[in-house]
Amino acid sequence: MSFNTAITGLKAASTMLDVTGNNIANVSTTGFKSSRTEFADIYATAVVGAGSSNSPGSGVTVAGISQDFSAGTIEFTNNNLDLAINGSGFFQLSDGQGSTTYSRAGAFELNKEGQIVSKTGKFLQGYGLDADGNRLPIGNLEVSQKESPPKATESIDLSFNIDDRADSSTLLPEYNKDEPGSFTYTTTVRSFDSLGNEQTVKFNFAEQRPVRQQYAYDVTGLTNFTISGVTLDSVTDFVAGELVDNPPDNKRSALAAVDPRIDLNSIRYDGTELSFELKAAETDTGGMRVTDTSAPLIPTVEQKRDANEVRTYDLAFTGSPAGTIEIGGVTVPITAGQTHTEIAQAIKTREPQILDRNPDIEAIFINDDGVNPPQVEIRFKADVGEVAANRYQPIISNTVAAAQIDFGTATASGVASAIADPDEHVVGDNSYQGKYRLYGYLNNEELLDLGKLQDPGAGSETEPGPILISFNPRSGLLDGINVFGSDGSFTPGTQVPAITISGADPANPLTEIRLDLTNSTQFASASIVKNQQQDGYTKGDLIGVTFAPTGEMVASFSNGQNQSLGVVAFATFENQDGLRPAGDTEWIATLESGNAILNPPGTGLNGTLRSAALEQANVDLSTELVNLIQAQRNFQASSKTLETANNITQNILNI
Incomplete structure (x- = not known):
């Protein structure tokens, strides 16, 4: 009996030596989890008299070899495909033949098909993403995009400050895009067309000068004429040469609603000449037409006067x-x-x-x-x-x-x-204050359509030309976009209407750009650009792949764009101690472990993902060296037991 007891001790000590030696051998193995030998004593029992206190025991057995799944130290590398799990979870790997394993070793690389694989060639599993960023079923993670197609500019965010101290009266009387003295401020924004060609959109801001436009038309012999679509009767709509509201048509009110740029008090008709002035804030006629029954009338006088009283x-x-x-x-x-x-x-x-x-x-x-x-x-x-x-x-x-x-x-x-x-x-008129004509040019050559109406009251048709923006002269805050009378005005601090730019994409005439001037101001300080962003870009080539802590696999391209290609899946188990080692620092799910529960990193009890990092083995080398000494001592003690039992037996045989 004592021989068998000693032999079980030798075997147990030998197993402990094997486990300890394996731990020490894998101290540098990425993602390795150390093991521990667990022992149990052996008692010979019988049906009758079982559990007698007089039983000496039959030795020791290895009850199990358990693994320590505690996290190892995370060390950072220079390879973005090196991944480490900070917390709970396992990488799910597939060999492509139906076999699935789980690992904490995150030293991955790209194969020739662009798939992310382990050092043993197994495929890292994760969620694919559709065009809208929705997660697809679990599958092989791969870098499916090798290049980023160009995108035409569709949105420009521009905010600036125009110096309120600039004197609009010093501007040249006639605007000229090539003459800086005819506008107050200019800035240029880079843009891209549908083919990825770089373009520029230049914006010129010409502050309204303190002048009023004057127009006069020869209407000799006409009994009816039309201003901006409103037909006026020379007999019934005028009293002493002034336009009045004559029920039921009320043409004065109708004209005020259709074209509020005209100063109604300035309209005069003397039987042969029709004349009027625009308000100082409205120096652009923008499709205003004076006609007889069908044909436009040409002004006999078209000049400007000072807006001073x-x-x-x-x-x-x-x-x-x-x-x-x-x-x-x-x-x-x-x-x-x-x-x-x-x-x-x-x-x-x-x-x-x-x-x-x-x-x-x-x-x-x-x-x-x-x-x-x-x-x-x-x-x-x-x-x-x-x-x-x-x-x-x-x-x-x-x-x-x-x-x-x-x-x-x-x-x-x-x-x-x-x-x-x-x-x-x-009459004095200071309505010009804080008003700017905004011009847009493609590559400083082609005048762009910013939403200027072709004809007041004629619908939504627009044409290339300037639009009017306004700032509150008291606060300096933006309060009007594409202002037409009261249209386009808004309360500072509320949502700023967007400007739609057409014609800025030579490759695709249907492209429209949304221009947002939120936070633009007119303060008494230097004219500066405060923010300038646009969403277009040229074609780009893949330059690298990175991973976010939440598992998103992000491809980076040479045009500065990033694209999420998938999300790494983390596997957790109800009983991770029930996993069975499969070699290559991998485990296989068993009945004891339960099926894998898959979720993205950072959700539930899952840990987060670290890119350009590897989890080192959780082996405590000093502890293992002590275990070596302990196993050696146990082996020597069991050997001594065997030697003593042999000596006793020999003595008995010698009697």
């Missing part, structure tokens, strides 16, 4: 009275016997005081041809806009009884005083 007063009076004329709080004394010209010059000499006291006034002019009565012309700054009628009107007073002063329509006699009304009044 101008008030003109005739110095016409009887006698030579004494008194005062007060303009903007500055008093000009008039002595008896002064001539018209002398009074006008007296006013001119007070101009510095008037301007100093009244910052809204730009200048005072004296118009005196020596024949007609002199005129006093008060010109206001353009940015003031329309000045209230009760401001800056001259106050005339007279201290000479029975004398008469006629200053425009105002009169005064005795010690009375009066406020003079202007003989001529040009």
